[in-house]
Amino acid sequence: MPRVSWSVQASSDLENIDPGTRDQIRSSAEEFLHDVPPLTRPADEGATGGIMWHRCIAHEHDSEHAEGPQNYFIFYRRRNPALGFEVLAIRSIQQIADRWEQMRRRDI
Secondary structure (H helix, E strand, C coil): CCCEEECHHHHHHHHCCCHHHHHHHHHHHHHHCCCCCCCCCCCCEEEECCEEEEECCCHHHCCCCCCCHHHEEEEEEEEECCCEEEEEEEEEHHHHHHHHHHHHHHHC
């Protein structure tokens, strides 16, 4: 099982999430993190330049609840095999959508 550390930014991001969801993300992080994202659900995970991301949901436990960890992405990197992964940031689906819209508007 991978070990997980949290950057200052990721810890700060977690503080802005409701306590129940925050606890679920923290306790399930090891379940989400892996080296090479499978291509079975490309909208939920990916990698580029050593940074990986994964939607905070265990695929075998998909949730239909309106609130919860499934509304967030965890951004992380491999530190080394002995140290495991470092979580770099947590972003909501809304934050990602807002950023995508800003980038799209600049390209128009």
